[in-house]
Amino acid sequence: xxxxxxxLFAGIRFNRKKFGSDIARFQxxxxxxxxxxILSAVEDESEKTIEAVEDxxxxxxxxxxxxxxxxxxxxxxxxxxxxxxAEAQLNDEGEAGEESVKLDxxxxxxxxxxxxxxxxxxxxxxxxxxxxxxxxxxxxELKSRYKCPSYLLRNLKELGFREPTPIxxxxxxxxxxxxxxxxxxxxxxxxxxxxxxxxxxxxxxxENGGVRAxxxxxxxxxxxxxxxxxxxxAKGKKFRIKxxxxxxxRNADFSKFPCDILISTPLRLxxxxxxxxxxxxxxxxxVLDESDKLFEPELFKQIDSVIKACSxxxxxxxxxxxxxxxxxxxxxxxxxHDAVRVIVGRKNMASETIKQKLVFxxxxxxxxLAIRQSFAESLNPPVLVFLQSKERAKELYGELAFxxxxxxxxxxxxxxxxxxxxxxxxxxxxxxxxxxxDVVARGMDFKAVNCxxxxxxxxxxxxxxxxxxxxxxxxxxxxxxxxxxxxDIPFLRNVANLMAASGCEVPSWLMELRKRxxxxxxxxxxxxxxxxxx
Ligand SMILES: Nc1ncnc2c1ncn2[C@@H]1O[C@H](COP(=O)(O)OP(=O)(O)OP(=O)(O)O)[C@@H](O)[C@H]1O
Numbered sequence: 001x002x003x004x005x006x007x008l009f010a011g012i013r014f015n016r017k018k019f020g021s022d023i024a025r026f027q028x029x030x031x032x033x034x035x036x037x038i039l040s041a042v043e044d045e046s047e048k049t050i051e052a053v054e055d056x057x058x059x060x061x062x063x064x065x066x067x068x069x070x071x072x073x074x075x076x077x078x079x080x081x082x083x084x085x086a087e088a089q090l091n092d093e094g095e096a097g098e099e100s101v102k103l104d105x106x107x108x109x110x111x112x113x114x115x116x117x118x119x120x121x122x123x124x125x126x127x128x129x130x131x132x133x134x135x136x137x138x139x140x141e142l143k144s145r146y147k148c149p150s151y152l153l154r155n156l157k158e159l160g161f162r163e164p165t166p167i168x169x170x171x172x173x174x175x176x177x178x179x180x181x182x183x184x185x186x187x188x189x190x191x192x193x194x195x196x197x198x199x200x201x202x203x204x205x206x207e208n209g210g211v212r213a214x215x216x217x218x219x220x221x222x223x224x225x226x227x228x229x230x231x232x233x234a235k236g237k238k239f240r241i242k243x244x245x246x247x248x249x250r251n252a253d254f255s256k257f258p259c260d261i262l263i264s265t266p267l268r269l270x271x272x273x274x275x276x277x278x279x280x281x282x283x284x285x286x287v288l289d290e291s292d293k294l295f296e297p298e299l300f301k302q303i304d305s306v307i308k309a310c311s312x313x314x315x316x317x318x319x320x321x322x323x324x325x326x327x328x329x330x331x332x333x334x335x336x337h338d339a340v341r342v343i344v345g346r347k348n349m350a351s352e353t354i355k356q357k358l359v360f361x362x363x364x365x366x367x368x369l370a371i372r373q374s375f376a377e378s379l380n381p382p383v384l385v386f387l388q389s390k391e392r393a394k395e396l397y398g399e400l401a402f403x404x405x406x407x408x409x410x411x412x413x414x415x416x417x418x419x420x421x422x423x424x425x426x427x428x429x430x431x432x433x434x435x436x437x438d439v440v441a442r443g444m445d446f447k448a449v450n451c452x453x454x455x456x457x458x459x460x461x462x463x464x465x466x467x468x469x470x471x472x473x474x475x476x477x478x479x480x481x482x483x484x485x486x487x488d489i490p491f492l493r494n495v496a497n498l499m500a501a502s503g504c505e506v507p508s509w510l511m512e513l514r515k516r517x518x519x520x521x522x523x524x525x526x527x528x529x530x531x532x533x534x
Contacts, residue, residue, distance in 0.1 A: 187469020
């Protein structure tokens with residue numbers, strides 16, 4: 001397991017055993033030799049990963065699909081091989097020019113390609129698409145390359161962001177070049193700033209005349225958190241950033257008050273669209289955060305109406321998540337024009353900074369004993385405990401509420417105010433143990449959660465990755481404990497695979513179990529109680 005912040009700045013999934021020779025190579029001091037070697041390693045990979053040189057910003061006014069020839073990259077279809085695009089650019093420019101100018105340009109282009117390749121290799125960034133902009137070497141380049149305003153640089157400093165995370169290095173330039181983008185990077189790796197930063201730079205300053213940017217999140221809690229983050233990053237500039245509340249969705253007329261950035265759940269925004277209270281035809285930036293969740297059937301209708309309402313032909317859409325199933329990639333390709341695909345580490349992986357453990361509890365009663373024993377031995381708050389339903393969350397709360405620990409619960413049966421209080425108290429450290437359903441499993445940034453306990457086995461690999469990702473954020477170490485009973489054994493191998501892939505030690509017998517298709521495993525479980533049945 002990687003320690004401290006190395007994960008944050010180096011991406012996930014670096015199998016040290018497998019790539020031992022590469023590590024040795026990277027550690028050599030001779031930088032010329034080093035970069036040449038890395039470059040050749042990258043070139044070796046060029047059939048798998050397309051690296052590209054920084055290009056002029058694409059025209060946003062009338063974006064068309066640039067070619068439909070699709071090559072297979074890492075098993076995925078991409079829009080066009082960007083290596084050939086870089087060469088094409090050279091040929092175009094060179095035909096009329098002097099031979100020496102052409103040569104100089106070629107050299108500069110190669111140097112740029114080399115720098116990009118080294119940076120991407122170092123940070124485990126994989127890109128595909130046509131003419132992918134160069135990654136950021138540092139936050140300083142926000143100023144030198146993109147004239148980032150000083151208020152934003154100041155806010156970055158205040159927040160203590162010294163270096164861009166891998167997703168920020170690549171996604172920010174992509175969006176600043178007006179390219180649509182779908183991105184997958186580990187939980188807690190700074191995806192929010194990766195889409196808010198280019199949005200603020202592009203919007204420049206407040207303007208009247210309708211909503212200019214929309215961020216969609218799947219829960220109210222996440223919209224509130226994103227709103228707060230946006231405000232922090234925009235401090236010093238008078239952007240009108242609005243959080244779509246129930247009241248606004250029902251009553252507000254957005255044509256009557258200015259709004260630069262609107263943050264909403266799809267349900268609330270759809271309601272406002274239906275009531276003709278909001279006009280999205282001028283939206284220039286649309287972000288779908290936790291995009292795979294938004295594309296699930298129960299939310300798809302709602303986001304579809306938002307996407308249709310955002311009818312500006314030069315809109316830039318982007319999709320972000322820590323998990324990117326193939327069906328979302330397919331949707332993204334249908335939806336987007338000339339998009340860039342950015343993957344940090346490997347898709348759908350758990351974060352490497354989390355120490356993961358499986359605990360056999362035999363029965364439901366065994367789980368209750370195990371959690372009590374674990375808290376009695378060492379309770380290291382804050383701790384998040386996940387259950388498969390609100391009924392079970394209430395039951396566990398009923399059991400632990402009198403155990404002399406500061407415990408609270410959050411689930412969909414609570415009012416909005418109660419949910420907000422539960423989140424705020426947990427953030428403030430007043431609640432030590434927060435019992436939750438999957439309502440806070442994605443996107444929520446509770447700083448320094450020491451341990452996530454999967455009291456109930458998660459119902460899918462995606463749920464596992466997001467739940468445990470509430471811990472081990474921003475490069476910090478975290479812990480995840482997953483209880484399992486007989487009923488969960490068929491799915492153990494799937495968790496074991498995720499554990500092994502993120503560098504955790506897994507007993508060999510687990511890896512010998514059969515793999516099962518893991519779809520919505522939510523068995524009926526005995527109720528949680530130590531009281532004898534009467
Ligand atoms: N460049 C940076 N340097 C240090 N910390 C950062 C940087 N960028 C973001 N962070 C911090 O990292 C934490 C996680 O960021 P964020 O919530 O955006 O993660 P995420 O990738 O969206 O996670 P999830 O997939 O769970 O939604 C936040 O507390 C944020 O302030």
